[in-house]
Amino acid sequence: MIQNVSVIGAGTMGNGIAHVFAQHGFKVQLIDVSQAQLDKAIATIGKNLARQVQKGSITETIQANALASISTNTSIAEGVAGADLVVEAATENTALKLEIFKQADAAAPAAAILASNTSSISITKIAAATKRPEKVIGMHFMNPVPVMQLVEIINGYATSADVTDSIQALSVRLGKTPCVVNDYPGFIANRILMPMINEAIYSLYEGVAGVLEIDTVMKLGMAHPMGPLQLADFIGLDVCLSILLVLHNGFGNPKYAPCPLLVNMVAAGKLGIKTGEGFYVYTAGSKDLVVSPRFRK
Numbered sequence: 001m002i003q004n005v006s007v008i009g010a011g012t013m014g015n016g017i018a019h020v021f022a023q024h025g026f027k028v029q030l031i032d033v034s035q036a037q038l039d040k041a042i043a044t045i046g047k048n049l050a051r052q053v054q055k056g057s058i059t060e061t062i063q064a065n066a067l068a069s070i071s072t073n074t075s076i077a078e079g080v081a082g083a084d085l086v087v088e089a090a091t092e093n094t095a096l097k098l099e100i101f102k103q104a105d106a107a108a109p110a111a112a113i114l115a116s117n118t119s120s121i122s123i124t125k126i127a128a129a130t131k132r133p134e135k136v137i138g139m140h141f142m143n144p145v146p147v148m149q150l151v152e153i154i155n156g157y158a159t160s161a162d163v164t165d166s167i168q169a170l171s172v173r174l175g176k177t178p179c180v181v182n183d184y185p186g187f188i189a190n191r192i193l194m195p196m197i198n199e200a201i202y203s204l205y206e207g208v209a210g211v212l213e214i215d216t217v218m219k220l221g222m223a224h225p226m227g228p229l230q231l232a233d234f235i236g237l238d239v240c241l242s243i244l245l246v247l248h249n250g251f252g253n254p255k256y257a258p259c260p261l262l263v264n265m266v267a268a269g270k271l272g273i274k275t276g277e278g279f280y281v282y283t284a285g286s287k288d289l290v291v292s293p294r295f296r297k
């Protein structure tokens with residue numbers, strides 16, 4: 001039975017994943033090379049748990065227990081030593097992930113499952129960097145992790161059926177709905193989401209419609225909670241570009257070629273919410289969407 005979970009990477013996804021495990025009674029080791037990042041993650045988890053208490057979706061006891069069950073560590077070897085499950089949620093960089101998996105494989109107990117929250121890097125490739133490829137699997141959470149219902153579970157070439165079953169059951173214990181898919185570029189979530197976002201950017205680039213029009217059509221016409229351009233800003237334009245490149249390289253099909261406007265915006269450092277500007281500009285504390293001056297008519 002999985003009870004001790006080590007989460008590697010304390011960024012947006014890592015802190016959300018640690019939050020959800022802690023909220024559901026697991027013991028969590030949150031690991032990052034940066035102590036400052038770990039401190040920031042704990043503060044974010046505290047704030048998000050407090051918001052859930054305020055909304056009445058969890059009790060104060062759950063909040064207190066969750067916070068008490070998270071420890072932090074700056075060493076992978078120490079942080080995974082007692083793990084039943086390791087969930088890697090580091091930056092989307094293949095070389096970095098392969099290195100993290102090598103270290104986690106060397107230090108985690110032999111029975112531990114090693115999962116990656118990667119949004120598009122091959123699970124089969126990651127598994128091949130370890131001596132336990134049958135125990136390596138994709139566990140792809142969606143942002144914001146405490147809110148989104150889905151866990152996309154990705155079977156690598158060598159993942160065993162027992163490991164898949166156990167991660168499916170675990171996702172249900174977290175109050176999520178798991179969907180099992182196979183390891184091909186972009187899996188399912190991003191194979192479908194990213195071409196839609198890319199097409200929205202092409203529509204803007206070609207002058208078919210403005211930012212607000214494109215997002216309003218998809219929000220009101222298709223009942224999406226965010227329009228595709230707002231969602232791209234939320235995900236990060238650099239992340240969108242890197243996933244599109246995985247699709248483009250992986251399938252060798254020109255239909256996945258990233259829109260030149262997306263490429264330019266990433267080169268200009270306009271990455272969306274995290275840099276304060278993408279298709280919209282973001283003012284701290286404001287929920288109003290203001291279209292970036294570059295796209296105003």
Ligand code: CAA
Nearest residue numbers: 048051055119141142143144146147148190225226231235
């Ligand atoms: N932690 C805990 N609760 C949170 C939260 C967080 N980080 N962020 C939001 N919430 C809660 C709020 O408290 C609120 O709760 P109630 O419904 O109980 O009131 C609820 O979520 C909605 O939040 P808000 O009222 O602040 O804002 P909203 O109604 O505009 O919803 C949103 C925000 C949930 C982000 C919504 O806009 C949404 O669903 N957007 C689409 C998100 C999406 O598509 N995510 C997937 C991105 S792709 C990805 O992650 C994977 C990849 O590989 C790229």
